[in-house]
Amino acid sequence: xxxxxxxxxxxxxxxxxPRYDRDIAWFERALLADGREWVCxxxxxxxxxxxxxxxxxxxxxxxxxxxxxxxxSPSMLDLAxxxxxETGREATLTEADAQSLPFPDSAxxxxxxxxxxxxxxxxxxxxxxxxxxxxxxxxxxxLDHVGSHRxxxxxxxxxxxxxxxxxxxxxxxxxxxxLLAAAGFEVERAERxxxxxxxxxxxxxxx
Numbered sequence: 001x002x003x004x005x006x007x008x009x010x011x012x013x014x015x016x017x018p019r020y021d022r023d024i025a026w027f028e029r030a031l032l033a034d035g036r037e038w039v040c041x042x043x044x045x046x047x048x049x050x051x052x053x054x055x056x057x058x059x060x061x062x063x064x065x066x067x068x069x070x071x072x073s074p075s076m077l078d079l080a081x082x083x084x085x086e087t088g089r090e091a092t093l094t095e096a097d098a099q100s101l102p103f104p105d106s107a108x109x110x111x112x113x114x115x116x117x118x119x120x121x122x123x124x125x126x127x128x129x130x131x132x133x134x135x136x137x138x139x140x141x142x143l144d145h146v147g148s149h150r151x152x153x154x155x156x157x158x159x160x161x162x163x164x165x166x167x168x169x170x171x172x173x174x175x176x177x178x179l180l181a182a183a184g185f186e187v188e189r190a191e192r193x194x195x196x197x198x199x200x201x202x203x204x205x206x207x
Contacts, residue, residue, distance in 0.1 A: 006072060006097055006121070009073075009121070009169050010072050010074075012168060012169065013071075013072065013073035014073050014075040014076070016168070017054065017073060017075035017079055018075070020053065020076070020079075021054055021056070021079075024056075031193075031194050031197070032143070032198065033193070035143045035198065036057055036114060036143065037060055038200055039057070039114055039141045040057050040060035040061045040112065040141075041060070041062065042139065042202060043112055044062065044064075044139075045065065045109030045110060046066050046107065046110070047061065047066065047068065047108065047111075047112060048070070048101075048103070048108040048112070048130075049068070049069040049070070049113070049114075050070060050098045050111060050112070050116055050126070051070070051098060051113055051114075051116025051119070051120075052070060052071045052076075052080050053071060053079075053080065053115075053116075054076055054079040054083065055080030055084055055091075055093075056083075056114075057114060058080065058083055058084050058087055058089045059087045059089060065110075067089070067090070067091040067092070068091065068093075068094070068108075069091055069093045070093075070095070070096035070101065070102075071096075072097055077093050080093050098120050098126040099120060099121070099125040099126050101129045101132070101133050104133070105132055106134065106135040107133050107135075108138060109134075109138050109139070110138060110140075110141065111130045111140050111141070113126075113140075113141075113142050113143075113144075114142070117142065119168065119169050121169070123176060124179055127176065127180065127183045130183075131184050131185060131205055136206065136207040137204060137205060137206075138204070138205050139188075139202060139204050139205075140185060140204070140205070141200075142176065142200065143198075143201075144176065144198075144199060145197050145198055146173075146174060146175050146176065146192075146196075146197060146199045147172065147173035147174060148197045149196040150195055150196050153195045153197065154173065157172040157173050157197070158172075158173055160172060161173055176199075176201075177199065177201060180201070180203050184205065184206060185203040185205060185206075186203060186204045186205075186206055187201060187203045188202045188203060188204055189201065189202040
């Protein structure tokens with residue numbers, strides 16, 4: 001499968017932005033349950049959300065966090081800014097690539113990424129960047145669809161992935177959990193659900 005680069009992804013998600021909230025609504029009801037609340041409720045301090053998208057997480061953060069969000073798609077960010085204004089959530093929302101974050105080392109207490117690592121061309125590079133911008137002892141909070149541990153489900157994901165990668169650059173069979181330790185994270189909690197295709201993780205940068 002050919003890798004999709006940032007320019008292609010930016011155009012693709014700009015085109016998808018107007019229908020994104022409508023298209024993802026069923027998926028969220030069927031598979032994510034309280035995943036977004038689980039992730040956002042644990043965020044504290046200076047928070048970076050990677051791949052903020054249309055800002056679906058913005059109303060879910062504790063009121064006292066100081067929030068920065070990045071996304072590759074300007075059109076997605078326009079919708080996120082609108083949601084921030086409608087919900088009264090103060091946030092700095094910036095166009096940036098998850099594989100090359102425009103922040104200094106140790107800038108954040110928490111990094112959040114929901115349904116984002118599945119669409120980054122180099123997930124290892126993105127995880128390394130998340131580790132870099134976290135302060136020692138800072139937390140990484142993830143929610144994503146991943147490759148199932150059930151073989152027949154994984155086989156179906158591999159077939160469907162041929163379509164999702166070509167259309168959206170969206171990988172269905174990635175498993176970021178083993179990459180976290182290699183990047184220097186200590187996994188505190190990891191949970192799978194929905195036949196192993198949904199995973200949420202809380203990890204900490206060694207202090």
